[in-house]
Amino acid sequence: MPVTDLFESKPHHDQPYGDDANLQLSRSGGLRHLLTLRGLSRQMLSDLLDLSAEFLSPLGDAAVRTDTLAGKTVANLFFEPSTRTRASFDLAAKRLGADVLNLDVNTSSRKKGESILDMIYTLQAMQVDVFVVRDASAGVPAYIARHVKDHVSILNAGESDVSHPTQGILDLLTIRQHKKSFENLTVVIVGDIAHSRVARSAAQGLSIMGVGELRLVSPKSLAPNSDDFPRARIMHRLDEGIRGADVVMALRIQRERIGNLDGIPGIDEYFANYGVSHERMKMAAPDAIVMHPGPMNRGIEIESSLADSPCSVITQQVTNGLAVRMAILSTVCHNLDTR
Amino acid sequence: MPVTDLFESKPHHDQPYGDDANLQLSRSGGLRHLLTLRGLSRQMLSDLLDLSAEFLSPLGDAAVRTDTLAGKTVANLFFEPSTRTRASFDLAAKRLGADVLNLDVNTSSRKKGESILDMIYTLQAMQVDVFVVRDASAGVPAYIARHVKDHVSILNAGESDVSHPTQGILDLLTIRQHKKSFENLTVVIVGDIAHSRVARSAAQGLSIMGVGELRLVSPKSLAPNSDDFPRARIMHRLDEGIRGADVVMALRIQRERIGNLDGIPGIDEYFANYGVSHERMKMAAPDAIVMHPGPMNRGIEIESSLADSPCSVITQQVTNGLAVRMAILSTVCHNLDTR
């Protein structure tokens, strides 16, 4: 297959996702790429969470800054617009002392018809060490990872509706900071599960950590294929799903999708049925926490004042995200150097 | 008021500007945010001018570079396009050793409907220390400043037609370099005063420094509300306003506005009546200086060759601007650290 055909072809149909799990480990079993949480061991995830915690400092104190990546080059290749994830990787790399290359891919040579792989080969030849890739097409990060040289790492920063592994890890870190263990935990994720890479990565991470129960709540038209979430309970009533939950994660809902839902005519009715509110949180466990990957639509999937209330850990997720990305960058660069 | 309503609401009507002056000072009276020049003391402004001068080096020599802000993160949030001010803040932060995050807000999550406050909360959670904000809406910098945490500083880099405080300080610095004192000085500002944040901040700064006389010259249709400039003389004939002036500041005129002025049909006539020219400068004081905030429309508000002549201090203003921004960044970070 010529590489120029990349975007017409569907590499992930030919290459089952199971492959990605192996692809991302080095021969000695260390993390070399981060493509998906699938296939990572509980020990490896726990180590990443422990390492992430070392990059946290009390808010108000100076940010943690090291020279771990001095001399390394990190390229942010975002083919989808992003503020928070791009900024998070950008700062993570800079605070580790790396040189950072931010490529605005919309105004780039991709207009001239260059394939994504040739763009990667070009940047690889400039001795870029780590590529942070966000793309709207499934399979792109793994496709790139299969083609780069041994001394290059690919980090998935959001892949279609398939995977968002650093988000998954930061969600685990946030939960671990508030709950003693994963085993007895009931987690509910509510919103557009069908199209959510956040939900997929969270579910994979929670499953690896041995979560007690995972409930996925959505309108029927936004329900996932149950094959994608093998051990989860798929539900359609939030009043039922939230009962006794220890963790309530609201997902961003695309406004344009709401109008198209059968039996859900508009924003008000969506909020009434699926919005996470103070009222509904009374049905959850007394010390339940509220999460959201951001950016939020206040008043649609989450009550605005709830997002700012003590049970909300939403900004803490952001802080954790930066620490997780520092941990991932440190880990893959360490594994590249000692390969 | 839900934060998502920010851009429909007008926060500055509910919150009189007088508040901004207090808001920007720490409890010990030091500068913590820079929102406006209003309310700053003459001593504080003088100290900032003195500090700014320390960041100047002779053109051709190496730029001043320090590690004062090592470990700090400065985020440039420009919601209006800008080359010079953005570049000036970018270089100021880098030359102080900070990590800099440049956010292209047009291609960001603001498209997805996130409120500006949630964007700030997100970046604050990434331990951004200073936000440099430019916005077309009045009140946005103060609105943000009211909501950030104690260890975060907001710098106004241009706010609607209301305020552009770093520009005001660099104008003061430039005047002080050429004139012995402010007391006996006659300053004339000519152009679109009604819509100019540059004029407002310059007038506030000059007033605090005790300027002798401030004249504001514009066509009647571009004249300001006199309440905005309590101690200035509002005039409509440049030939009169420029007489004996020590400082002549020409403002950028929006081409699209010229055609709409009563009795001013076009560019040639605007230049004939309000253009700062060699000919007109003969009526000013013999050692008068010519200023312009840039970018210039040569041949409209200013004669092209005059802008490049010895009495022009226009590029010096740019050099001073960078030094002023280094001084402001140093000051607020120092005050944050010792709060």
Added chain:
Amino acid sequence: MPVTDLFESKPHHDQPYGDDANLQLSRSGGLRHLLTLRGLSRQMLSDLLDLSAEFLSPLGDAAVRTDTLAGKTVANLFFEPSTRTRASFDLAAKRLGADVLNLDVNTSSRKKGESILDMIYTLQAMQVDVFVVRDASAGVPAYIARHVKDHVSILNAGESDVSHPTQGILDLLTIRQHKKSFENLTVVIVGDIAHSRVARSAAQGLSIMGVGELRLVSPKSLAPNSDDFPRARIMHRLDEGIRGADVVMALRIQRERIGNLDGIPGIDEYFANYGVSHERMKMAAPDAIVMHPGPMNRGIEIESSLADSPCSVITQQVTNGLAVRMAILSTVCHNLDTR
């Protein structure tokens, strides 16, 4: 001529290119700007190639990083979109320890009508030391170089169809790595010669180094003016031009131009007549190398698998390009400091 008229005027018609060659040398004969390869001595080019080689490290090893440009500021001013050249200059400057200012000129004050020269004056007043300029108009880099101060350097990063000197040097470096000398070498460049700044700079560089024979192959409608390539053989059949060649350089072809060629109805026929393929390479010298400036249209000007085969040095060109830009930046900054 008022500077605002720059883009309507054609400065390079009034200022013959011969001037650029002198303009770029300091009084002591060192390189101060890089505008064109024309007029550089063989010794100077050889020295640049030797210096470039010092910035290379084995792929997989750490990139070379120094503090040669610590305290310097490099501004990338790209008025045409670019990924690879912009990224290459960006990383070159960062790996030498410079502060880098990347200006997205499309969203800048140029919209407001500011002339390019006033933009340069502004940035110069911020103590920018080196401007890297790409522009679609011929003559712009030299025009700027004539107006900046003594302590400022202009590097041409691609100028209309006229010049791309760093590309020319990286092509020479790549050839020198594979071939013993230039004297007995036959080089063929194939593609849209008429519109190619890459071909012009390569031809100038090869001529200075004393290349044995240079052949330029293109359809008649894309043939250059022979005055632009005084010592080259202009040909129209690749089967003839490639015979015995030691170096085969394919140029990017603009898809939109193909349909307009007399007698060349489409992509397939272009490839059949002018595509560099495994089959055609059999007619070249046994150890011939294949070059391409990128980005490639695989299957149009070059057979896809040939671009990835052992005789291809295309990614090596990219690696060399970064080293060449580090060498150029080091050289001009050294010459500025010792002027």
